[in-house]
Amino acid sequence: MYKKKIVILIDGHSYLYRIYYAKLKNTHARFLYTKIIYSFLYVLKNILLQYKPETLIIIFDSKKKNFRNQLFKNYKANRPNMPNLLKIILLKIQNILINIGIPTIIIPKFEADDVIGTLSNILEKKGQFVLIITCDKDLSQLINKNIYVLNHINNNILNTNTIKKQYGIYPNLIIDFLSLTGDAVDNIPGVIGIGKKTAILLLQKIGNIKKIYNNLKKISTLNIRGKKNIIDKLKQGKKMAFLSYKLAKIKIDVPINQKYQSKKLLSLFYPCTFDNVYYIKIIYELKNIIINNT
Numbered sequence: 001m002y003k004k005k006i007v008i009l010i011d012g013h014s015y016l017y018r019i020y021y022a023k024l025k026n027t028h029a030r031f032l033y034t035k036i037i038y039s040f041l042y043v044l045k046n047i048l049l050q051y052k053p054e055t056l057i058i059i060f061d062s063k064k065k066n067f068r069n070q071l072f073k074n075y076k077a078n079r080p081n082m083p084n085l086l087k088i089i090l091l092k093i094q095n096i097l098i099n100i101g102i103p104t105i106i107i108p109k110f111e112a113d114d115v116i117g118t119l120s121n122i123l124e125k126k127g128q129f130v131l132i133i134t135c136d137k138d139l140s141q142l143i144n145k146n147i148y149v150l151n152h153i154n155n156n157i158l159n160t161n162t163i164k165k166q167y168g169i170y171p172n173l174i175i176d177f178l179s180l181t182g183d184a185v186d187n188i189p190g191v192i193g194i195g196k197k198t199a200i201l202l203l204q205k206i207g208n209i210k211k212i213y214n215n216l217k218k219i220s221t222l223n224i225r226g227k228k229n230i231i232d233k234l235k236q237g238k239k240m241a242f243l244s245y246k247l248a249k250i251k252i253d254v255p256i257n258q259k260y261q262s263k264k265l266l267s268l269f270y271p272c273t274f275d276n277v278y279y280i281k282i283i284y285e286l287k288n289i290i291i292n293n294t
Contacts, residue, residue: 191237
């Protein structure tokens with residue numbers, strides 16, 4: 001992987017939340033604003049140094065509700081609103097990134113996952129290698145021989161083999177797995193009573209959820225306990241299973257009209273304003289890394 005020129009796509013909200021809650025515990029409130037922004041830039045600097053990407057794009061979620069909320073009004077209903085301080089920090093970080101010249105993308109009514117999925121699809125078709133940086137397991141469904149995921153919590157790189165080892169299935173069945181088991185984080189319902197072990201066994205022995213529902217009788221031939229009960233639960237939860245599939249599936253056809261290639265960095269670099277005084281040194285370091293890598 002490291003011998004190839006790569007494009008890095010960063011799930012901006014995922015990264016920012018991780019830094020926010022890490023610093024919230026160990027930083028005095030007076031310094032929290034500055035510390036979070038500095039830490040975000042510091043992590044970005046390390047990514048650039050370690051992976052030396054050809055292009056780096058940071059994708060943020062849109063504020064507006066998306067098509068999934070129309071499909072299922074309780075989608076992500078259990079998530080708390082973004083803290084007010086973090087809203088202010090987010091705007092500041094986005095402004096700094098634009099001034100450095102790093103492309104940032106927000107597409108109204110679409111989640112960052114869908115924009116990342118679309119960009120990955122576009123870039124792969126151009127023959128480029130993509131590394132997605134996130135802790136969102138949903139993005140594992142995009143993994144193939146040219147698209148990897150770096151989990152920024154444990155710094156593990158996920159590919160087709162690691163996903164198979166971790167889940168017992170390949171990335172192309174991750175959507176089907178979530179359709180059966182649901183996802184408490186995003187409030188995706190799944191099929192009530194179908195756990196992870198049962199879901200994995202069904203996917204391994206029969207295939208995706210369409211094949212499972214077209215071959216329910218085959219479950220009775222499997223070496224699995226409570227076969228009749230499983231079939232009954234699947235029948236009762238069919239509607240939710242296919243709804244969950246629509247909720248879990250990442251789009252790869254989001255209309256992206258914005259330019260996402262690296263721009264002329266020097267012409268966009270204006271870090272020396274008063275409110276950037278704490279970040280000037282690290283911003284210049286980022287600038288030099290970017291220029292030396294292009």
